[in-house]
Amino acid sequence: MEKRYSCLIGLLAIIAVLGGVIYFTYKPLTDSIVLGLDIKGGVSVLLEAVASEGSPKIDDDAMNRAVAIISNRVNSLGVSEPQIYREGGNRIRVALPEYGEKEGDDQEKVLEILGQTALLEFRDMEGNVFLSGKNLRDAREQIDQQGGGAYVELKLDEEGGDKMYEYTSANVGGFLYITLDGAPISRPGIREAIGAQGVITGIPTLEEARNLAIMLRSGALPVALEIRDFRAVGPTLGAVSLEKSVYAGIIGVGLVLLYMLFAYRLFGLLADFALVLYTFLTLWLLNIIGASLTLPGIAGLILGIGMAVDANVIIFERIKDELRQGRSLRAAVQAGFRRAMLTVLDSNVTTLIAGGVLYYFGTGPIRGFAVTLSLGIVVSMFTAVVFTRWLINLLVGANLTKSKLLLGVGEVAK
Numbered sequence: 001m002e003k004r005y006s007c008l009i010g011l012l013a014i015i016a017v018l019g020g021v022i023y024f025t026y027k028p029l030t031d032s033i034v035l036g037l038d039i040k041g042g043v044s045v046l047l048e049a050v051a052s053e054g055s056p057k058i059d060d061d062a063m064n065r066a067v068a069i070i071s072n073r074v075n076s077l078g079v080s081e082p083q084i085y086r087e088g089g090n091r092i093r094v095a096l097p098e099y100g101e102k103e104g105d106d107q108e109k110v111l112e113i114l115g116q117t118a119l120l121e122f123r124d125m126e127g128n129v130f131l132s133g134k135n136l137r138d139a140r141e142q143i144d145q146q147g148g149g150a151y152v153e154l155k156l157d158e159e160g161g162d163k164m165y166e167y168t169s170a171n172v173g174g175f176l177y178i179t180l181d182g183a184p185i186s187r188p189g190i191r192e193a194i195g196a197q198g199v200i201t202g203i204p205t206l207e208e209a210r211n212l213a214i215m216l217r218s219g220a221l222p223v224a225l226e227i228r229d230f231r232a233v234g235p236t237l238g239a240v241s242l243e244k245s246v247y248a249g250i251i252g253v254g255l256v257l258l259y260m261l262f263a264y265r266l267f268g269l270l271a272d273f274a275l276v277l278y279t280f281l282t283l284w285l286l287n288i289i290g291a292s293l294t295l296p297g298i299a300g301l302i303l304g305i306g307m308a309v310d311a312n313v314i315i316f317e318r319i320k321d322e323l324r325q326g327r328s329l330r331a332a333v334q335a336g337f338r339r340a341m342l343t344v345l346d347s348n349v350t351t352l353i354a355g356g357v358l359y360y361f362g363t364g365p366i367r368g369f370a371v372t373l374s375l376g377i378v379v380s381m382f383t384a385v386v387f388t389r390w391l392i393n394l395l396v397g398a399n400l401t402k403s404k405l406l407l408g409v410g411e412v413a414k
Contacts, residue, residue: 039242039295042097046229049090058090062223067092069217070225088361092225120216122164123177130167135160139216141209144201150209151201152216161196169193178216185215245298252302253279256309264316270391271312271384278308278383282376296369304376307351311384314347315340330396337389344385348377 049058049066067084070092074082083095120133137155144151156164167176168190178186188200203209257275260268282301286293293301319336327335355374359367 039293040097042095042232044096044229044231045094045227046087047092047094047225048228049092049223050226051224058223060089063090063092066223066225070094087367091228121179123179124167125171125174125176127177131156131160131163133216135163136216139213141206141213142199143206149201150203150206151199152203152209152213154198154200154216156196156198158196164198165193165195168198186212242295245295249298249302253305256305260309260312264312266395267316267319267392270395271309271316271388273391274312274383274388275305275308277387278376278379279305281379281383282372285375285379286372293372294368296366297372300369300372301376304373304380307348307377308380308384310347311340311344311380312388314343315384315388333389333392333396337385341385344381348381351377 047070049063051058063086067086071082071084074084074094074096083093083097085093087093120136121129122131123129135157137157137160138153139155140153142151142153171190172192173190175187175189177184178188186200188202200212203212253275257272260271260275262268264271279301282304286297315336318340319332322332322335322339323329352374355370355377359370359374362370
């Protein structure tokens with residue numbers, strides 16, 4: 001008798017603690033989750049390294065240097081918390097969250113500045129290249145205090161300084177072209193011979209000088225990059241998409257909870273508690289690892305709930321089979337979990353393999369789906385196999401499940 005009441009009190013205590021934790025952590029948890037660009041708005045650009053005559057070799061070192069240069073360029077745009085990272089062996093993803101919300105943010109400017117990512121070249125008046133961007137050390141915009149307007153200050157390495165002096169000393173009064181991917185971005189005149197340091201003057205505004213300096217710095221890339229994907233999402237559209245996704249998720253989860261309660265009665269109620277715990281554990285882990293929650297990620301989260309329910313359904317059906325064969329409830333629970341374990345493991349492992357493939361070969365949104373799905377599968381193994389089993393054992397120990405109404409099956413053998 002004492003054991004019965006101890007199990008019942010333990011079960012009720014676990015449910016109460018779970019409800020309290022969820023109640024007091026729901027708001028802080030949802031507020032701290034990082035939202036993706038498709039939800040809170042912004043700009044996403046996918047760049048791909050391509051072989052060219054000037055940069056035939058694409059390796060890890062070249063890609064890592066390209067990421068560093070792109071990062072400096074994006075920082076020059078003044079975007080808060082930009083995300084620049086490699087995707088695969090030869091691609092770079094640039095995500096600018098909430099870009100476009102502030103006054104002065106121009107999403108077309110991202111293409112104008114970030115799109116010019118080919119090799120920087122200095123050409124003579126005949127169009128021949130006499131200096132490449134690899135010799136450029138730095139380029140910074142400055143305000144012209146004397147003549148008004150602005151200018152760009154250039155710094156070259158020793159080799160670049162020698163070549164620049166050789167050309168400018170022989171062409172005083174002429175000009176030179178600065179090109180990106182063969183397209184001229186500046187045509188400065190030559191007033192005097194310069195070496196490793198020089199200036200480009202006559203720029204009307206500081207903003208134009210800043211844009212030119214950014215393109216000059218980003219032009220010194222070890223590989224040529226081309227834009228493969230450009231996406232701009234407004235904050236209003238993202239908020240509407242989030243609202244609809246959450247609404248659909250609530251409906252879907254609610255229907256799943258009702259189905260489990262209707263089909264498996266008391267066992268289904270315990271599974272529902274486990275599913276609620278699963279949802280919050282997954283959100284907590286997403287917050288801990290700093291993953292961005294995207295719309296595909298929400299889909300992966302909801303699909304993971306379905307996978308967790310699938311594990312419970314398999315286990316409960318095995319238990320009902322054992323009960324129909326005349327086993328006692330305690331023996332049926334033990335045998336049901338044991339027989340269902342191999343099937344549950346097989347289904348979850350195959351899904352994890354699929355998630356790994358999606359993450360490795362996919363891009364940003366697909367990776368978000370793969371992360372939440374894979375994380376959900378791991379969590380569901382704990383909630384469906386460990387936590388639910390623990391609750392059921394407490395329920396069985398409390399000796400409250402002798403009615404077919406509570407189990408959805410015929411009378412239980414003693």
